[in-house]
Amino acid sequence: MSPTLVEIAKQAGVSRSTVSRVINNHPNVDQATRARVRLVAESLNYQPNIAARGLAVGRTRILGLAIPMVVSTLFSDPYFPILIQGITSMCNVMDHSVMLWLAEPEYERRMIRQILQGGLIDGVILASALMNDPILEALEKRALPFVLIGRHIVGESVSYVDVDNRHSSQEMVGYLLRLGYERVATITGPKNMGAGVDRFDGYVSALLERRVPFNADLVVEGDFTEEGGYRAMQRLLPFEPDAVFGASDVMAVGAMRAIHDAGLRVPEDIAVAGFDDIPLASRANPPLTTVRQPIHRLGATAAETLIDLIEHPGAQARHVLLSTELIIRSSCGSTLRR
Amino acid sequence: MSPTLVEIAKQAGVSRSTVSRVINNHPNVDQATRARVRLVAESLNYQPNIAARGLAVGRTRILGLAIPMVVSTLFSDPYFPILIQGITSMCNVMDHSVMLWLAEPEYERRMIRQILQGGLIDGVILASALMNDPILEALEKRALPFVLIGRHIVGESVSYVDVDNRHSSQEMVGYLLRLGYERVATITGPKNMGAGVDRFDGYVSALLERRVPFNADLVVEGDFTEEGGYRAMQRLLPFEPDAVFGASDVMAVGAMRAIHDAGLRVPEDIAVAGFDDIPLASRANPPLTTVRQPIHRLGATAAETLIDLIEHPGAQARHVLLSTELIIRSSCGSTLRR
DNA sequence: TGATATTATGGGAGCGTTCCCATAACACGC
């Protein structure tokens, strides 16, 4: 094991306290002493024991990251790896570490207890919380700082970081309408997920904005999977949409497959747009017009916000909305139709 | 915060020690006392403080998971999410937790120190370590148990869990040869990754086995990306292969795109095979013949092995090879050619 | 029934830190 404070102290001929002061950069340590202690600590490759420090000081500089398992299974795209990268990346900068929980339902209670009461964690990032997630309730009850990735029904009392789903979708659908499409359908996400409802809201807003009547036949709920997108599109086809907005790229790609299988062409017969801009989107045939999310930044911002929250207890809930970018490729045609 | 042992003790009218014994299921506690303490602990929602316990007992039941950032960026497939799921899943069963490090080169030293000497972690799982990874050296020097996911040059002195890459590739390429293909090319993975070299070895073994002369023109190094597969295939085309074995599905899909772009058909003109069986493989056009990896089990086994190693210090290094499954679809044709 | 095991319980010490208070050394101004 790593040497302890007292061993450093002995070697440097000072007390435990002085070494601690040096390690934590407290003032009021003699220049010479400081240098000597530094040298010894360095040469012995000293590293403070996190558990002990955590015990003493009540803060571990460890962040918890909880992701509902159902959700993580769902995505067959690199969303989570990138998100996690964003989080750990910021944690590196801020000198924090990350503990990971993938919530399997059967271990949920155990996980919640561990997270909340283990005393090991300074705060929690909850990614893609489902609408009725039990952990959320527990988290609110307890005074542990936490940040949601993805806006949530619970409202404005909790901190969250999100992409502006509503506005982005509105923009995307508005773009389709401006191109002249008249029967714009949508394949939504599950309605127990924030991203699902917000993107649908954006769709509705865009119709409203351009005074296009809402047609319930042109809305089908998907589940963020390719297969789900495929099936949703099949249900949509009889109603003859001339464009489809898929609430995720993966679903949009599924929809494209359904369109091809039905002997129709994209975008000539039906235009397709997606959301996320995963790598697959640019390699689809035809390349997919979509909304690019700053996933990495989403993670980094969540970590940053959480750390800020930890350092300012009692502060107001933070709400951060990151903006997106419309990526125009050829799946919706490139010119105005009329 | 969660109540402490003494608070439980006070409420139950016993000593700290007795409560500790109850919590840890020690024998020699009176039935009645045990029940009473359990009740109080339950009602106060007691959860032992992990940091304190770790300090006292020298074991935290926390596993470290380290993934080189370069590698994690690389995969545009759900490999890592599934791997991580496998790990956390087993950790749930074994009552452990996971700390995550994504190794950014600039923070590597800090990470290594933290992992090795923070005293917080009982062992480390190192996923897809690069061949010259500095952390490996540090890990070997230190007496911290660790397990590699993916075999590694360092040899048999360290524990690892891996898929039998060599054998699986040999089987795949053997299958292509048996189908009658005569100019079987391969797009390899990077040669500083275990999976890269092992899968290439399997390719060579298959040729040897069936006495097909090795042709260096038919080997191009890829980088496990779609784009890399595309470019590799372009370089392969002039040498007129009649089949290509891509060391990953993502590269195989890239190769298919290159073949299509060159006006050729799969499998009529060139057969394509992959490795991994990611979801994309079954939805490719044509569906990809590939090798299925038990990724989830890979992660679970790594965690299990590590925990075993932690509990039996000084034990021999463990080597686990998981077997794979040949998934035959239509990208290599379904019938013998001659 | 008295010597000896066994079972049940309590309290001290220690894990490696940090924080707080005490103390010593030294400078300064008058």
Place this chain on the structure above:
DNA sequence: GCGTGTTATGGGAACGCTCCCATAATATCA
């Protein structure tokens, strides 16, 4: 040259837990 302030340092106590030893109560056996 004496109070006052500042700087440097040491040691006790505490964080919440587990382990070990002591002791009391009870069971076991010749």
